[in-house]
Amino acid sequence: MSTRGQRILLWTTPAAGALFAVACLLFPVFSPPLSPAMPPEEVAAFFRTNVTGILGVVILCNLIAGSLVPLFAVAAVQISRTATSSSVFTYAYIMCVGVSITAFILADYCWGVAAFRPERDPQLISLLNDMAWFFFIAPVGSIAVQNLCLALSIYLDARPDPIFPRWVAHFNIAIAALLIPGAFSILYKSGPLAWDGAVSFTLRLLVFATYIVVMFLVLLRIVNRQGSEREVLA
Amino acid sequence: MNERVEVADNPAAGTSPSWRRHPKLDQWIAFWIVPGFFTLFGIVFVPLSFMMPPRSPGSSTPEIVGFMQSHNLLIACAILTLSFGLAPITNACYVMQVKRMSVSPVFRYTIIVGATTGAIVGMLFPMFCFGLGAFRTGYDPPILAMLFDFGYLAYIGSLGCFCIMWMAFGLAILLDRNNILPKWLGYYTVWQYLTELMAAPVWIATSGPFAWDGLMTFWFAMALYVPWQIIVYLCIYRAIKNQPVHELENAQFVVASSLPATRPTAHA
Numbered sequence: 393m394s395t396r397g398q399r400i401l402l403w404t405t406p407a408a409g410a411l412f413a414v415a416c417l418l419f420p421v422f423s424p425p426l427s428p429a430m431p432p433e434e435v436a437a438f439f440r441t442n443v444t445g446i447l448g449v450v451i452l453c454n455l456i457a458g459s460l461v462p463l464f465a466v467a468a469v470q471i472s473r474t475a476t477s478s479s480v481f482t483y484a485y486i487m488c489v490g491v492s493i494t495a496f497i498l499a500d501y502c503w504g505v506a507a508f509r510p511e512r513d514p515q516l517i518s519l520l521n522d523m524a525w526f527f528f529i530a531p532v533g534s535i536a537v538q539n540l541c542l543a544l545s546i547y548l549d550a551r552p553d554p555i556f557p558r559w560v561a562h563f564n565i566a567i568a569a570l571l572i573p574g575a576f577s578i579l580y581k582s583g584p585l586a587w588d589g590a591v592s593f594t595l596r597l598l599v600f601a602t603y604i605v606v607m608f609l610v611l612l613r614i615v616n617r618q619g620s621e622r623e624v625l626a
Numbered sequence: 627m628n629e630r631v632e633v634a635d636n637p638a639a640g641t642s643p644s645w646r647r648h649p650k651l652d653q654w655i656a657f658w659i660v661p662g663f664f665t666l667f668g669i670v671f672v673p674l675s676f677m678m679p680p681r682s683p684g685s686s687t688p689e690i691v692g693f694m695q696s697h698n699l700l701i702a703c704a705i706l707t708l709s710f711g712l713a714p715i716t717n718a719c720y721v722m723q724v725k726r727m728s729v730s731p732v733f734r735y736t737i738i739v740g741a742t743t744g745a746i747v748g749m750l751f752p753m754f755c756f757g758l759g760a761f762r763t764g765y766d767p768p769i770l771a772m773l774f775d776f777g778y779l780a781y782i783g784s785l786g787c788f789c790i791m792w793m794a795f796g797l798a799i800l801l802d803r804n805n806i807l808p809k810w811l812g813y814y815t816v817w818q819y820l821t822e823l824m825a826a827p828v829w830i831a832t833s834g835p836f837a838w839d840g841l842m843t844f845w846f847a848m849a850l851y852v853p854w855q856i857i858v859y860l861c862i863y864r865a866i867k868n869q870p871v872h873e874l875e876n877a878q879f880v881v882a883s884s885l886p887a888t889r890p891t892a893h894a
Contacts, residue, residue, distance in 0.1 A: 401736065454786050457787060461739045461740065468731075486735050
């Protein structure tokens with residue numbers, strides 16, 4: 393048996409990534425990102441004037457929310473191939489993916505409910521918008537741990553011919569370090585750490601996009617190599 | 627039906643208290659929890675709380691307040707937040723069959739992530755929205771209306787996590803060479819899930835066929851979903867029943883079994 397299943401699922405990533413990129417660029421809330429300092433009346437007015445754009449992206453993201461899961465699942469399979477004493481990091485990695493996707497979907501729903509009836513009390517629209525930003529920017533803990541699980545598996549891989557190149561571990565740790573400041577976005581209403589700031593928003597999204605592209609290419613090479621080795625999968 | 631299973635699988639089971647030694651007891655326990663779980667859901671959703679069929683998104687404020695503050699709704703939320711833990715059992719039943727297939731673990735990992743996420747965004751979160759509304763009297767009606775919207779939208783409009791889960795399930799069936807589940811079920815699952823996606827407009831429409839209580843997004847989607855769920859379930863039943871004993875994870879401890887090996891299996 394070949395690695396056909398892994399390759400099929402892996403190749404859904406470019407389409408998923410493209411859809412997420414489109415969603416990000418079209419989302420009115422992101423261009424420019426709404427300031428956390430915006431008073432509730434202005435937030436409500438913003439949602440009233442941008443209902444179509446917001447709901448369109450919310451629906452798109454609702455449909456594609458899980459579409460990066462196959463990429464992470466392939467990563468988990470490859471983590472399980474590294475020569476460590478147990479599958480502890482594989483399972484931790486999978487659970488982290490589930491938690492991260494949950495937070496993303498809830499952010500999407502909060503924006504959706506806010507735009508569903510924009511004539512709601514401005515206080516509530518503002519609350520939903522804040523909740524969405526919290527879910528979207530702050531829960532970086534799971535992504536960071538996910539990356540650390542991958543990095544540790546690579547460092548501890550006892551194979552003479554390791555599954556992952558060693559730089560992938562350094563890369564994952566660097567990415568985790570760059571994402572972590574986002575957790576502090578809930579402490580600030582302005583500046584680089586606020587959710588519309590250079591670190592919590594711009595850098596975070598760019599870093600995440602880079603991460604997906606790089607991991608896709610890395611995993612593609614690993615899966616192809618696995619196929620040529622005709623190795624029996626666990 | 628349970629009796630028949632045991633007799634068919636293990637002739638000795640009917641005559642002695644050794645049913646606990648039934649080699650597939652774990653799988654049958656998990657399997658028979660599923661109809662119990664769905665029945666409980668039906669009772670709680672329909673006659674207890676009248677949460678389903680869904681209230682109209684265009685309900686008037688007094689209607690929303692009356693519904694959100696009913697004591698039965700709070701009881702329903704308590705029962706559901708208790709029993710939603712059984713949803714993972716249901717999904718684990720499917721994952722066990724995918725595990726037997728000659729496909730990469732990547733498929734079951736994807737299903738596990740989809741199922742985990744789905745249980746929270748599609749079940750726990752909406753139940754908490756309804757529960758929070760029913761918990762305390764005296765909230766302003768606009769707050770109750772927001773919780774009402776959030777509850778129904780999350781409950782009926784959750785698609786992405788289930789989409790990825792059933793796509794992985796369908797694809798695994800199609801790629802599998804051990805014929806654990808029939809190929810047509812793979813095509814049926816993919817087709818079924820694509821039709822479920824027509825529930826996406828619930829996020830836009832506040833009335834008409836595409837609102838969350840609409841003809842297309844609720845009634846038609848249910849008419850397609852319920853038969854499919856039952857068919858998947860029957861196929862899973864056959865798959866568990868037909869699994870040869872020597873393939874079980876406890877095979878080395880099973881002594882008194884007479885099930886013959888039915889087919890050779892390939893491993894991924």
